[in-house]
Amino acid sequence: MQHPAFEEVTFHHHTDDATFKKKVKNTTILLSILTIVELAIGLIIYNMHKGDAPNELLVLMFKGMVCILTLAKAYYIVSVFMHLGDEIRNMIMTIVVPLLLFVWFIAAFIWDGNSYKNLRNKYDAHYKESTMPTKH
């Protein structure tokens, strides 16, 4: 189908109503389930923090799981709701490849923050003593 106003733009990926409705319904259910699982994990973390000695590694693992679920949600929103998955591959790459900068961006800055904390704790005993949370 050629577009009436833009002759050079063609639409190969126009879906019929039934397929479209099914796809939107499935994606909505999927996003809701992912959100509910995220909330359940959030409550698990909350209850672990309430306990006497939370297992730090387990808390970290649950937080990592929530991060992965969030990335899955982001993928479905962008790919289905924003139809990026239906675009031409070259166009998708012009969006996705620059976003890969985030990999370095996140790693570098979190690493930097962590290193600042460690250096401060090492060389400033008063800071460490006054800011370190006490165990209750």
Added chain:
Amino acid sequence: MATTAAVQQTKWWTGGKSPFNLEYGKLMMWYFLMSDAFTFGAFLISYGSIRFSQNFWPDPNVVFNAFPGAGHANLPLAFVSVMTFILIISSVTMVLAVHAGHNNDKQGVIKWLFWTIIGGAAFLGCQAWEWHHLITGEHAVLVDGQLDIVGQTTRINPWGDLASQTDVAAAIQNTPRETLVRLAEMGGHGHEGAAHTNFASLSNAELIKAIDLEGLHIRENGPVAFGGYFYGITGFHGFHVFSGVIINIIMLIMTQKDVFARRGHYLMIEKTGLYWHFVDLVWVFVFLCFYLI
């Protein structure tokens, strides 16, 4: 086979065709959203960097545990899940509006855009309530060796580590009289039974005895950056939602005035749709960074 595929690929770039098969405005909306993703990303990464540089960071379930009309009930994650679902549903109605536009279905576009606007307004209302609750909330806090009553602002917040009972007992001796009266009013022994106790008439020593220190769950003041990052990032996102609602309202009026029907296409709805989904997308990450982990 290989040669035919190559010929077909290069054909996009030989002129007369749109290489990305996209209308100009829609393509530029994608690039704007990509740059906006970097803006939000920079804010969130800066927040993460500061958070990793601190020995203590507030537990979100301590900060965000209120629900409208539920008083002081401890309901972590409840209200923010309502906000999250409102945005997801408004994203779905926007998808339906865009699809109605594909089919040149004017009434469908109007119907689904209307529900999207309602969803956006509901989200903004929730956020307004949440901010109001955080700013005007009254929490007893141990700061600079004395007790104070504060809400969450960009200068101070009451979300530090739980203060030790010995520190609190020492700090209450240095606390100004008007704060003591307010603390007694917030949670004094026998408060429920004698609701009209005139705490102002008590002496300082009597006030200190009347204050229920354990019941107040007194914390130290939290990291200063917490308030600034929370209001800055959720505010920036809220501003995106606000402008999205305004743009959607403009699109609704234009649809009603048959502007797009005369143009022969509803591509503008697609572009605002992209913006609206992006707002939902950002919220997914704000939700993760501030409320879940």
